[in-house]
Amino acid sequence: MKVFKGMMVAGLAISLCSASLAVVSNQAEAAKVVESNYNKTVTLFNKADILEYTGLSLTSSNVSSVYNELVKASTWEAAGYSSSEASVIARDFGRSYYKSVNLLQKMTYQKDLHLKVILITKGYVKAEFGLQSYYVPETPVTPEKPQEPETPIEPETPETPVAPEQSNLKKLEIQVTYTTGQQVQLQYQVNANGTIKAQYQDKSNKVQLQGSAAEEKIEGIIAGLDLKNGSEKEITSHILNKLGKGSSYKQFQFQGQFNDNTQVKFKLK
Template sequence: MKFFKGMMVAGLAISFCSTSLTVVSNSAEAATVVESNYNKTVTLFNKADILAYTGLSLTSSTVSSVYNELVKASTWEVAGYSSSEAAVIARDFSKNYYKSVSLLQKMTYQNDLHLKVILITKGFAKAEFGLQSYYVSETPVTPEKPQEPEKPVAPETPEVPETPETPVAPEQSDLKKLEVQVTYTTGQQIQLQYQVNTNGTIKAQYQDKSNKVQLQGSAAEVKIEGIIAGLDLKNASEKEITSHFLTKLGKGTSYKQFQYQGQFNDNTQVKFKLK
């Protein structure tokens, strides 16, 4: 992957590792590589970079469209990644729809935030994402000395085939908090909580009290996202929401009580209780 013009790091909105970031400079006018070694590459993308690579200006009304472009490997190839790296980034950006869209949403109203892409190349290749803020020093940059020719590198491992694009979930970019509790006529009870924090991280909890199942963290996050996939949490009717959850939970359709509460960043709240 080509290097980009380096910039000074001012602060972290989200960080996935404790290693201090080393600024890498290059003459290319593009996104900012703040760390690059044999283990990983950390790159920051601002809204201008996203416009250049996707052809879309990132605003609150275009978040979903920008997301659809960033789950394509071709977009990341335009950003300078190799085809194998681009496939990994696109794949992992699409894995967590709610977190990825939440990161883009926050960039629309905080101009100092940049999308942080951490490409881990050691072992199983994967990508992680967050937000980071930084500022540009007004001190003139001293021209760098010519770099020595790069040493030949080992051949790349076989590229990961790009998986077909899956249908994008309904627009739910402003989801803030979700709570559902179902009590069945059999006495079984299931509770789930899913919250998108202001820094883009997810807090989730899933409980099936009758079967003594309790999931937290990433396990609960994956479980709940699988349940709510394909459902418009804000605009669906009570009947559609109830039917969707009962089908996905797989405990039957006879319930004693069904409680639902969804909160969204635009202050919308959907709440109902059925008996």
């Protein structure tokens, strides 16, 4: 009887070990690691991977909902990253809303695009993001399609406070000349590869920002503003309020371009 009991315990241990190995194997195959060394790790995620880790199918109508899941550390932990790595990736993905959402939006237009996550592990740990075309024959995209109706896409969409049309922003130029003689200019452009080119100038105060500093400054100014569908009065009032230099202007110029080829342009004096 003791021998039989021992065999059962041994068999159970082997089964648990096999199950554990199977879980590790599945996680490793979920996304495609294309580069890994002591400096960085580059991993590609396709739409099937995003569906698996967020529970949401990436479509043009719910890009903002997917974004809200990808700024959670728990999502990246589910993708196989350690808790510290997941926190870094979630933090950096959420630092630039327009850039991150634009990357996701482009993935909905082109099926072969993958979200590229570059985790820099040497020195200051940080994450960078981009897009890459990478065909993987073994990727089980087709079998996962029937799961889409089961995901809670519709209930989550109205709860998202982010305006979906903002994700289409391609280029923005604003110039304000105040009656006091002060002048502020800002330019914000989302490039085809998802990178952002930004510049902010306050000539009277000799302030000139470029790169990430200008990017954060401008995103703070336009946050909460419907650039595409807002009225001239709403846009002007919001921008002037955010700039904090008063409401008396001599000239206000606004030009916004979007990925769907629409354009909003006006000049007020």
